[in-house]
Amino acid sequence: MCLVLMDEIDKKIIRILQNDARTPFKHIAEETNVSRDTINNRFERMIQDKIISGTTIILDSKKSEDGLFAFIGVKTKMSDSDVVLEKIKEIPGICSISRAIGEYNIEGIFLGKSMEEMIQIKEQIKNISNILDVVVEVFVDSPLLCPKNFEFD
Amino acid sequence: MDLNKIDKTIITTLTTDARTPFRKIARELDVSPDTISNHFEKLQKLGVIIGSTVVLNTEKIGYTSIVRFGFKVKPTFSSEILSNIIKIPSIIVATKLMGEFDIIALGVIKDFNHLFKLRDEFVKMPNIEKVDISIWIKTMSLKSKYFII
Numbered sequence: 001m002c003l004v005l006m007d008e009i010d011k012k013i014i015r016i017l018q019n020d021a022r023t024p025f026k027h028i029a030e031e032t033n034v035s036r037d038t039i040n041n042r043f044e045r046m047i048q049d050k051i052i053s054g055t056t057i058i059l060d061s062k063k064s065e066d067g068l069f070a071f072i073g074v075k076t077k078m079s080d081s082d083v084v085l086e087k088i089k090e091i092p093g094i095c096s097i098s099r100a101i102g103e104y105n106i107e108g109i110f111l112g113k114s115m116e117e118m119i120q121i122k123e124q125i126k127n128i129s130n131i132l133d134v135v136v137e138v139f140v141d142s143p144l145l146c147p148k149n150f151e152f153d
Numbered sequence: 154m155d156l157n158k159i160d161k162t163i164i165t166t167l168t169t170d171a172r173t174p175f176r177k178i179a180r181e182l183d184v185s186p187d188t189i190s191n192h193f194e195k196l197q198k199l200g201v202i203i204g205s206t207v208v209l210n211t212e213k214i215g216y217t218s219i220v221r222f223g224f225k226v227k228p229t230f231s232s233e234i235l236s237n238i239i240k241i242p243s244i245i246v247a248t249k250l251m252g253e254f255d256i257i258a259l260g261v262i263k264d265f266n267h268l269f270k271l272r273d274e275f276v277k278m279p280n281i282e283k284v285d286i287s288i289w290i291k292t293m294s295l296k297s298k299y300f301i302i
Contacts, residue, residue: 006214014207021171021205053208055171059164063201071221071250071257089293098219102287107221137252144239145206145246 006051009034010042014052021055061142067113069095069139072125073104080130081105087128093121104135156201159184159192164202171205216261219292220268222275223254223285230280231255241274243267254285 006014012032016023025039032039046052061067076084081099085106088097097108112118122136156164162182166173175189182189196202211219226234231249238258239247247258262268268286275284 014209017207019204019206021207049213050210051213053210054169055205055207056169057164057167057171057205058203059168060200060203063199069248071252071254096292098289098292100221100287100289102221103285104287107287107289135253137250137254137257139257140249140251143246143248144235145203 006046009038010046010051013039013042013046017055021057058145059142061111063142067111068115068118069109069111069143070118071137071139072106072108072110072122073100073135073137074106074125074131075104075133076106076131078105084128084130088125091121091124093117158182159188160196160201163189163192163196167202167205211261215263217264218262219289220260220262220271221287221289222258222260223250223287224256224258224275224281225253225283225285226255227280227282234278234280237278238275241271243271 009032013028016028016031025043026036028039029036043052047054059066061069074084074088085097085099088094088106088108091110093110093112095109095111097106099105100107110118110121112121118136118138122134125131126134159182163178166178166181175186175193179186179189193202224234224238235247235249235256238244238256241260243262244258244260247256249255250257260271262271268288272284272286275281
């Protein structure tokens with residue numbers, strides 16, 4: 001792991017953008033008492049250093065017609081988990097997938113446009129060979145994102 | 154909810170880059186920047202767009218892994234508990250579930266001490282019956298717009 005040094009200005013830029021990624025740099029410049037160009041350079045540098053991967057909007061998945069989310073937990077034999085993970089990754093609708101240390105060895109989150117589509121995704125996963133068990137749990141609401149909870153020190 | 158072409162273009166564009174100037178989206182759609190601005194405000198008012206944020210590379214700022222917490226809670230307490238969980242630093246997403254768990258939350262951790270500290274916070278919270286913990290390794294984010302990880 002390579003840690004990148006960030007100073008107070010960098011941190012302030014991130015904190016402001018966590019709240020509202022569209023905040024004009026001019027406004028951040030006033031808050032931090034530096035020039036607009038400095039903010040711009042710092043922002044570009046943090047993107048180059050890959051501290052910042054990008055900016056995005058937070059959507060309510062139900063209202064934006066994207067559908068429903070579900071948690072998925074998969075049990076495989078230890079030796080099969082990498083192969084199974086690669087296959088799950090290819091299924092459309094998978095948002096995030098990880099090896100996991102816990103009750104399941106693979107866990108992730110997927111998105112389906114309707115209940116039917118979610119069942120289809122589950123069936124697709126179940127059809128992968130070497131899977132011992134699959135558990136799917138549907139999110140009741142859109143997930144609540146809390147980007148401001150990221151702390152740095 | 155009926156979203157038209159303008160709304161959909163705004164959403165797709167801002168999902169990849171929330172700082173895209175409205176001018177640029179307007180040019181693509183051959184409408185005025187004001188139209189984009191009005192549609193953006195409407196989408197916010199309707200709650201389709203909840204906000205915008207910066208996507209951070211968690212590893213670069215010192216987080217080593219993502220932890221998935223599953224909670225079983227006493228009946229009728231899930232909303233109250235959920236609203237407390239999302240206030241805890243390092244928890245980046247949480248929601249109610251149907252199934253074995255009542256609430257699921259994802260958090261980012263720096264090391265094991267950090268994980269234990271987080272777990273202790275949950276243990277202190279009333280009306281939580283069980284906390285299940287799973288550590289995610291080699292997480293692949295394929296669609297980050299809902300998860301910022």
